[in-house]
Amino acid sequence: MTFNYVSLFSGIGGFEQALNKLGGTCVMASEIDKYANQAYEVLYGHKTVGDVTKVEAADVPDHDLLVGGFPCQAFSVAGKRLGFDDTRGTLFFEIARIAKVKRPKTLLLENVKGLVSHDKGRTLDVIVQTLIDIGYTVDFEVLNSKYFGVPQNRERIFIVAIRDDLVAREPYEIGSRKDVVARAKKRIGALARVKTFNFDYPEQTEVTTRLRDILESDVDERYYLSEEKTAKLVAQLNDEVSLNEVRPVLTPDRLEKRQNGRRFKENDEESFTLTAQDRHGVVLSVKSIGNTNPSGNGMNGQVFDIDAGLAPTLTTNKGEGVKVTEAPRYRIRKLTPLECFRLQGFPDEAHQALVDAGISNSQRYKMAGNAVTVNVIDAIARRLLPLL
Secondary structure (H helix, E strand, C coil): CCEEEEEECCCCCHHHHHHHHCCEEEEEECCCCHHHHHHHHHHHCCCCCCCHHHCCHHHCCCCCEEEEECCCCCCCCCCCCCCHHHHCCCHHHHHHHHHHHHCCCEEEEEEEHHHHCHHHHHHHHHHHHHHHHCCEEEEEEEEEHHHCCCCECCEEEEEEEEEHHHCCCCCCCCCCCCCHHHHHHHHHHHHHCCCECCCCCCCCCCCCCCHHHCCCCCCCHHHECCHHHHHHHHCCCCCCCCCCCEEEECCCCCCCCCCCCCCECCCCCCECEEEECCCCEEEEEEEEEEECCCCCCCECCEEEEECCCCECEEECECCCEEEEEECCEEEEEECCHHHHHHHCCCCHHHHHHHHHCCCCHHHHHHHHHHCCCHHHHHHHHHHHHHHC
């Protein structure tokens, strides 16, 4: 089947990577970042319209589906009043403003998991009520990328809104769930007065891809930490890393962690979450197999045979890292930009196109960290197709 969609806050087009393969045509995209716009044109052959706040809703082309990963912002709510006006001045308002006029059949929106409890739940309350006010029936769920074929621990909320005339309303099915999403659905279900439904979100069953499966086999020496920095990080490791183990490392380029939690994960755990701000790494076990090859890879003149495992969540500032052992020796390197793109489900060809276009390593790290995971969008979109 074929369908038209509008992509807001497009970044480098994680939604596009999935939707175009399912028969979608992007009739308008919006992005304000200079480098993301450059990358977008390279990857998809057309420009975005830039700042969506400057676009009149009536000028947006007709479309079946509106998608976007919008920034998480608090709303100024007067007392307990909820609704469309309370979103003014926020970027979510741009989504609602266009949907109110253009009336697409469905919306698929993505945000950080923290949106569920942001501002004591009021932010999500306003988002859902706003969509209801403009004629949509709404469901939401938190999904983790690690269950969709990429070894990255990345939890995100996905909001599905269906135009009222296309869906039968029903109360949220919460059952015995007691997690943060269930609590939010219980609260919002009461507010929404049954303008809700239960979307068939894809199941999260098992992790099928390990970090070692997406690592490059030949990595430039510049991605490796010095022996001095390596020693300082290794001092924080509580146990030995055996041969054939791969352990994710949180921000190996920073002695002080920016994020709470563990510095090192266990063998074959998924990567930390990629972000725009951090560069993650990975611990690899290695053995010496000869002298340094002409590319200069290796440590102290040696070449290493590396058999690697899973990674941390990508952020826009991370250069994920790898820690490697040679007997009692360890090495640590950042993940490469290509590996970060793989952790978000982008094909290698897309990354290479950006390299060929002269887009810097730092920008490609940021782009990967800001992206949506292609595999998750694909899984959700396949279940949306019958509604389009």
